[in-house]
Amino acid sequence: MPVGAPLVASFGDPAGIGPELLLKAWIARHDEGLAPFAVVGSLSHMERLAAAPGAAPHGAHVEMRAIGTLDEAADVFGDALPVIDLGPLDQPLGRPTREGARMALAALDHAASLAVSGKASAIVTAPIAKAELQAVGFDHPGQTEFVAAACGVKAEDAVMMLAGPSLRVVPMTVHTALSAVPALLTQDLIAGRIRIAARALQRDFGIAHPRIAVAGLNPHAGEQGRMGDEEIRVIAPALEILRTEGLAVVGPLAGDTMFHAEARERYDLAVCMYxxxxxxxxxxxxxxxxxxxxxGLPVIRTSPDHGTAFPLAGTGRASANPTIAAIRMAAECAQRRAA
Known part of the structure; x- marks a missing residue:
């Protein structure tokens, strides 16, 4: 799938499964029809990982090649996994270290700069360990906020969407205590994030007129105020504003009836409150x-929807399907945006 500039992938925490899954994705490149991508990280660590029992499925040989610039990736990709080498690393699998965290942060920073500069058509970020990164100076809640800052975008304007073959969802609030959610929900937050999501569905997913279903906060969407009034005070007025702007939004809907097969056929995106x-x-x-x-970013950023899974690192048991899906989705979005 040609997308112009290659994709770039930061290899995540080297003690986790991220580098291994990028290796597996490259091995499956032909079967999966993946666009060219380069990995930013430690070539020595990747080579040692490729030689470990179980890292490469069915004993597949993994050829790797250091590249000086991302422009070389497309020519190399068919025969070898292109790696932008940030230096040697002696990192045990399954046991995160400060040295590994520093390498993960350097890889993320370098990959983000390639995307922001336009040298990469998209960035795919492998999982990190936030606690380890914070110990070496990482001062963002996660990679989403880091990439947003690299793009000059406010963290609140970077909207997280989880997407799979059956469903796309956007949570209004993410890593926060459930008790704090009602106070965080405002009309501006809901309307603003739905606008961002609608534009992204049009530009990056090719949905000309996105249909958006919005869940209520409370059971039965509050049941007309008997189980909470956030739907009446906050959510419904925000949706009415969006309807006057021409967006196809429905809700607030009861969360327990939004996700069966028939209901999912009626919308392109489900917006949830937590x-x-x-x-x-x-x-x-x-x-x-x-x-x-x-x-909501000027660059395309995807990531597999899982963590570092330290106990699985090097065992060969971790599935590369989410990483392959993240690479494919990044390429598809880049192609649509370029067009």
């Missing part, structure tokens, strides 16, 4: 194919 309301149905339907997509 983390689990969005991620439970997404992971139930598309557990190993879910992709984290950051909307």
């Amino acid at each position: 983390h689990d309301q969005a991620l439970i149905p997404l992971k139930a339907l598309d557990f190993d194919r879910g992709v984290n997509v950051t909307l």
Whole structure:
């Protein structure tokens, strides 16, 4: 799938499964029809990982080649995994270290700069360990906010969407206590994030007139105020503003009836009020194919929807499906945006 400039992938925490899954994705490049991508990280660590038992499925040989610039990736990709080498690393698998965290941060920073400069058509970020990164100076809640800052975009304008073959969801609030959610929900937050999501669905996903279903916060969407009034005070007025702007939004809907097969046919995106309301149905339907997509940025950024999984590192048991899905989605979005 030609997308112009190659994709770039930061290899995540080297003690985790991210580098291994990028190796597996490259091995599957022909079968999966993946666009060319280069990995930013430690070539020595990747080579040692490729030689470990179980890292390469069915004993597949992984050829790697250091490249000086991303322009070389497309020519190399068919025969070898292109790696932008940031230096040697002696990192045990499954046991995160400060040295590994520094390498993960350097890889993320370099990959983001390639995307922001336009040298990469998109960035795919492998999983990191936030606690380890914070110990070496990482001062963002996560990679989403880091990439947003690299783009000069305010963190609140970087919207997280989880997307799989069966469902796309956007949570209004993410990593926050459930007790704090009602106070965080405002008309401006809901309307602003839905606008960003609608524009992204048009530009990056090719949906000319996106249909958006919005969940309520409370059981039965508040049942006309008997189980909470956030739907009446906050959510419904925000949706009315969006309708006057021409957006096809419905809701607030009862969260327990939004995700069965017939209901999903009626919308392109489900907007939810808190983390689990969005991620439970997404992971139930598309557990190993879910992709984290950051909307509202001038660059395309995707990530597999899982963590570092330190206990699985080097065992060969981690599935590359989410990483392959993230690479494919990044390429598809880049192609649509370029067109």
